Amino acid sequence: MKLLRLAPENTKFPFMRFRRVSYPFSAVLSIVSVVLFLVVGMNFGIDFSGGTMMEVKAKSGHADLSYIRDLSDHLGLGDLEVQGFGTPADASIRFGMQPGGDAAQQAAVEKVKSALGDAYDFRSIAVVGPRVSGELVQQGTLGVVLSILAVLAYLWFRFEWQFAIAAIIATMHDLLLTVGFFSITQLEFNTTSIAAILTIVGYSLNETVVVLDRIRENMRKYKKMPTDQLIDLSINAVLPRTLMTATTVFLALLSLVAFGGHVIRSFSLAMMWGIFVATYSSIFICSPTLIYLGLRNEARSAADEVTGLGGKTGARPLSGA
Amino acid sequence: MMRFAPWKVFLTVAATLIAMLICIPSMIGPENREKLAAIFPSWLPPQSIVLGLDLQGGAHLLYEVDRADVVHSMVGNLRDDLRRLLREEKIAISGGIGVNPRGVQVRIPDQAERARIMPKLYGLVQVSAGPGGSGLDIADAGDGLLKLNLTDAAVESKVRRAVEQTIEVLNRRVNGLGTTEPNIQRQGADRILVEVPGLRDTNRLKDIVGTTAKLEFRLVAEPGANPGDVDMLDQADQPGKLPVEKQVMVQGEDLTDAQPGFDQRTGEPVVNFRFNIRGGQKFGQVTSANVGRPFAIVLDNKVISAPRILGPITGGSGQISGRFTVEQANNLAILLRAGALPAKLNIVEERTVGPGLGQDSIDAGKRAAYWAAALVVSYMLITYGVFGVFANIALLIHISFIFAALVLLRATLTLPGIAGIVLTIGMAVDSNVLIYERIREESHAGRSLISALDAGFKRAFATIVDSNVTMFVVAAILYFLGSGPVRGFAVSLALGIMTTIVTAVTMTRMMIALWYRYARPTKLPI
Numbered sequence: 001m002k003l004l005r006l007a008p009e010n011t012k013f014p015f016m017r018f019r020r021v022s023y024p025f026s027a028v029l030s031i032v033s034v035v036l037f038l039v040v041g042m043n044f045g046i047d048f049s050g051g052t053m054m055e056v057k058a059k060s061g062h063a064d065l066s067y068i069r070d071l072s073d074h075l076g077l078g079d080l081e082v083q084g085f086g087t088p089a090d091a092s093i094r095f096g097m098q099p100g101g102d103a104a105q106q107a108a109v110e111k112v113k114s115a116l117g118d119a120y121d122f123r124s125i126a127v128v129g130p131r132v133s134g135e136l137v138q139q140g141t142l143g144v145v146l147s148i149l150a151v152l153a154y155l156w157f158r159f160e161w162q163f164a165i166a167a168i169i170a171t172m173h174d175l176l177l178t179v180g181f182f183s184i185t186q187l188e189f190n191t192t193s194i195a196a197i198l199t200i201v202g203y204s205l206n207e208t209v210v211v212l213d214r215i216r217e218n219m220r221k222y223k224k225m226p227t228d229q230l231i232d233l234s235i236n237a238v239l240p241r242t243l244m245t246a247t248t249v250f251l252a253l254l255s256l257v258a259f260g261g262h263v264i265r266s267f268s269l270a271m272m273w274g275i276f277v278a279t280y281s282s283i284f285i286c287s288p289t290l291i292y293l294g295l296r297n298e299a300r301s302a303a304d305e306v307t308g309l310g311g312k313t314g315a316r317p318l319s320g321a
Numbered sequence: 322m323m324r325f326a327p328w329k330v331f332l333t334v335a336a337t338l339i340a341m342l343i344c345i346p347s348m349i350g351p352e353n354r355e356k357l358a359a360i361f362p363s364w365l366p367p368q369s370i371v372l373g374l375d376l377q378g379g380a381h382l383l384y385e386v387d388r389a390d391v392v393h394s395m396v397g398n399l400r401d402d403l404r405r406l407l408r409e410e411k412i413a414i415s416g417g418i419g420v421n422p423r424g425v426q427v428r429i430p431d432q433a434e435r436a437r438i439m440p441k442l443y444g445l446v447q448v449s450a451g452p453g454g455s456g457l458d459i460a461d462a463g464d465g466l467l468k469l470n471l472t473d474a475a476v477e478s479k480v481r482r483a484v485e486q487t488i489e490v491l492n493r494r495v496n497g498l499g500t501t502e503p504n505i506q507r508q509g510a511d512r513i514l515v516e517v518p519g520l521r522d523t524n525r526l527k528d529i530v531g532t533t534a535k536l537e538f539r540l541v542a543e544p545g546a547n548p549g550d551v552d553m554l555d556q557a558d559q560p561g562k563l564p565v566e567k568q569v570m571v572q573g574e575d576l577t578d579a580q581p582g583f584d585q586r587t588g589e590p591v592v593n594f595r596f597n598i599r600g601g602q603k604f605g606q607v608t609s610a611n612v613g614r615p616f617a618i619v620l621d622n623k624v625i626s627a628p629r630i631l632g633p634i635t636g637g638s639g640q641i642s643g644r645f646t647v648e649q650a651n652n653l654a655i656l657l658r659a660g661a662l663p664a665k666l667n668i669v670e671e672r673t674v675g676p677g678l679g680q681d682s683i684d685a686g687k688r689a690a691y692w693a694a695a696l697v698v699s700y701m702l703i704t705y706g707v708f709g710v711f712a713n714i715a716l717l718i719h720i721s722f723i724f725a726a727l728v729l730l731r732a733t734l735t736l737p738g739i740a741g742i743v744l745t746i747g748m749a750v751d752s753n754v755l756i757y758e759r760i761r762e763e764s765h766a767g768r769s770l771i772s773a774l775d776a777g778f779k780r781a782f783a784t785i786v787d788s789n790v791t792m793f794v795v796a797a798i799l800y801f802l803g804s805g806p807v808r809g810f811a812v813s814l815a816l817g818i819m820t821t822i823v824t825a826v827t828m829t830r831m832m833i834a835l836w837y838r839y840a841r842p843t844k845l846p847i
Contacts, residue, residue: 106668143798150798194807202794240761241754248701248747249747252744258692
């Protein structure tokens, strides 16, 4: 039986030569992401912005979206966001915090319920008060920061410091681009999205560690090889595995997007993007960073260390070291 | 590496079979569980996986004890206690006792009396034993004016006690609803989480939980009463306010039982109650002394009804009528039996999922999992052939391990949790991929088959551990910071990472070892 191979045998792509393209390219994308986040902003769900989200299903026929939209004028609840999703009978209704504290939120839900009456089933209702949403924002941010710090500490312990820094730079890059993804797609950003972001952080580090592991191994094996060649060699060696794993995870996520239902679709879409970005950054961002940080083969004597960190020529070896 | 002790093989197979056995009850419907109980060994009773509220439907309500209300009632008590103390000690004051947001103030002109009473004033609110344990700050504002303010510690300890009492009361109340396995627990300093699975009518739950249910029997004021002794209270069944005396004759605390029933004459729903001895005596005295006057039944500062006292009621029991519906009478009986809340509760977060949506989510999750498994399994097959078969068997075992662990740990499966499992389907094979690719490399580098297999496993292992530890750290942080559904995701992810090391490394190695021994291959099949 002929087996499928995604990557050709014994590739010798000069990945490191791309760093002069990939670095500016990623820098631009990161800046664009930040700008998008600041200018357009993310579509924060009620977890973070507070407010009420209801899912209703018409008991017969289609959900009358325009009728529900018109409710906002009668009920005086402020901006009422109404969207259809799933089947034509489904609709989601979202409105912001009502002035007047917690009791006012409950009163608003009751108003909508009685206005829609018996024609609709109320499939889910979520009301998040202002203080809870503030705390969820704090927790989410804390989670992302903590996980990065914890992993940084682990990598520092297991690898040289350059590896830890490079891994964190690559991870930050993935984070920024994911934030950009949320800003540009306007997918709802809620607590599940934080889970997605943290999983992307995990996956990104997973990818990075696999590449770094091989670089470290090869550093011991080929003590005289210039650093950029050594990195190229390592990446090419793990390339089949990188592609293979990205594909299997992609297939799993594809099933989630297609069949997992609307509740976790934004999670799955974000993860898909994350896999793509993480694979890219582990090859094109993390590894070249090692060169910029002045990682050198042990064989290069202490004399070389004096020349300092990296510089424009990276860690290209001095002749005859 | 190509030799495995038979007991290791046996142990692995046994663990796998047990894991699969544990999964069975969750796979089949509850209607067959009885039959299963007969088949299952007694040390392994059939348990089903615990579904989160987002999957089985239910209500998740987060309440907060109203601090302002706690402080308000503390100040009220302080004023009453202060008044009693001053009267007992015969201290002369000028003017009355003034009430501030955080305490009270009183003017004691005589300096000797001030000095004498000071230690007793400090003793009015006690946070901990001993002289330093007072919960009051007393400031002398000059001219004999003393300002008594509650300390933060006093308020904090009161709030803490209020939360504890509230949880007790809520447990009794929600159990009174007859729902299965409600979960009521404290969150942080002043919050209480109420989770009730599989409930259809959340409005009733909210009524039952959110009502303070402070019941008081107070006489309706007669015309010409001193306005300072009268409260104008709303009425539950009609507009307009009713003048009611401030003095509380009998309180809800003195009730021992309350049951819904029907009035024998009119047939309308009522609540029958019984007092304890103290309450019964008090009730008897009041009704004897006030025959002919209307007696107001006040619930949370609202008059439910004010029936006229027809004669002394000395039996220690009575009836509350108030144009109730049957459900209202039921609810009131539950509330009175369970007792009043020590402070007002505010709802700060509500998430309700109907059973319909829950079932839809389960179906969607299952479908996604089947598709993911089918895609990944076929992909591994066409890429790795016979080694792909091994990886797929390991994957199957891996998934049963996750499930069995979830069942045994009584962990909750949520929709993000299902997503986590689906994700691990994709990630689980990563370890296999790492090993296989490494074996190929070693083989290309010129090693013999057996030596390539050996080196592949050995060298890939360090990478597998490193890459999984980072992921595990992330999952752990998600678990400790996340709540509800997100926590479920973290659990699935963490379990998936742990089992993948066992299944991908140990089991795959075992399968390849057996294959090597019996198939006697001469070259690498991948």
